[in-house]
Amino acid sequence: MENSIAKIQNLSHRYSKDWAIKDINFEIKNRGILGLLGSNGAGKSTTMNILCGVINQTEGTALIDGIDIRENPVEAKKLIGFLPQKAPLHFELTVDEYLIHCAHMRSIPSKNIKEAVEIAKNKCGITHFSKRVLKNLSGGYQQRVGIAQAIIHNPKLVVLDEPTNGLDPNQITEVRGLIKNIAEDRAVILSTHILSEVQATCDTIVMIEHGETVFQDSMDAFNNYIKPDTVLVTMENPPSVEALMKIEGITDVQFLTANSIRLTFSVGPEITKTIIKLSLENGWELSEIQLEKSSLDAIFAQLSKKQNYVNG
Numbered sequence: 001m002e003n004s005i006a007k008i009q010n011l012s013h014r015y016s017k018d019w020a021i022k023d024i025n026f027e028i029k030n031r032g033i034l035g036l037l038g039s040n041g042a043g044k045s046t047t048m049n050i051l052c053g054v055i056n057q058t059e060g061t062a063l064i065d066g067i068d069i070r071e072n073p074v075e076a077k078k079l080i081g082f083l084p085q086k087a088p089l090h091f092e093l094t095v096d097e098y099l100i101h102c103a104h105m106r107s108i109p110s111k112n113i114k115e116a117v118e119i120a121k122n123k124c125g126i127t128h129f130s131k132r133v134l135k136n137l138s139g140g141y142q143q144r145v146g147i148a149q150a151i152i153h154n155p156k157l158v159v160l161d162e163p164t165n166g167l168d169p170n171q172i173t174e175v176r177g178l179i180k181n182i183a184e185d186r187a188v189i190l191s192t193h194i195l196s197e198v199q200a201t202c203d204t205i206v207m208i209e210h211g212e213t214v215f216q217d218s219m220d221a222f223n224n225y226i227k228p229d230t231v232l233v234t235m236e237n238p239p240s241v242e243a244l245m246k247i248e249g250i251t252d253v254q255f256l257t258a259n260s261i262r263l264t265f266s267v268g269p270e271i272t273k274t275i276i277k278l279s280l281e282n283g284w285e286l287s288e289i290q291l292e293k294s295s296l297d298a299i300f301a302q303l304s305k306k307q308n309y310v311n312g
């Protein structure tokens, strides 16, 4: 266990009749960010709630630094900071009052509470709002306070359930930066249904769909695995569909407007070079060319057709 802070083994859970998750296995490294990606209802919150000891699994084990959270929840929870999907904020309290309350809840000795609160506020960039009542903070800053409560006891593992949900684009960028920052000296696992979120933030990805793991590996491996197969081009003087279909490797042509075309290809991304060359030779006046990233739905469809992909 030198390299991993948590180990999820054969984890399965059912609330009533149907399995919410089935035989989930993964490890969380000591440092960096693991993204738990899946569409709505895939089983992300269930997995995180078990990992944090909020619910007991039906089968399997979750070990935090070798401690079984089900067998020894008090000790295991000391190592975990958790921000659930709905941040557990007390909106009538100021930032300081709330964090002091959280520090007490985490059994931090009284003499250390002031310092713990200062460190958490500093790390989360909320020191200047110390005296501000929580309900008067923006959504982005409320989320920062939620993250501050999750790190107040300096846990080895921070679990964040959909941490950027409901934030505006600027707030999302700020909170992502903050998460990267706190992952420098501890492990973070975050859940999301947004692929770009994982791509922007995470080092490792575990993808679950219908309660089962469909992919787990590094982010680099994921990006290499999911190859784009369409390219969007804009041409001032585009040729006919027939002429475009004659390009070697092009398998479909779809005119989106008179000048904007989606080309599906069966070869590698070097197809863009071929298109640029042909445009120059034939006067198609290419002004834009862009490989399209696969949508999450397309990736799920692609992955579910293949055998589950686990560590190369």
Ligand SMILES: Nc1ncnc2c1ncn2[C@@H]1O[C@H](COP(=O)(O)OP(=O)(O)OP(=O)(O)O)[C@@H](O)[C@H]1O
Residues within 6 Å of the ligand: 015, 016, 020, 038, 039, 040, 041, 042, 043, 044, 045, 046, 047, 193
């Ligand atoms: N308390 C519950 N009782 C019964 N079924 C539940 C309960 N919580 C979740 N489920 C079901 O378990 C499955 C997994 O839900 P879960 O909340 O873990 O998914 P999720 O990936 O976190 O989805 P979301 O992004 O929508 O929160 C879903 O089918 C859901 O309806």
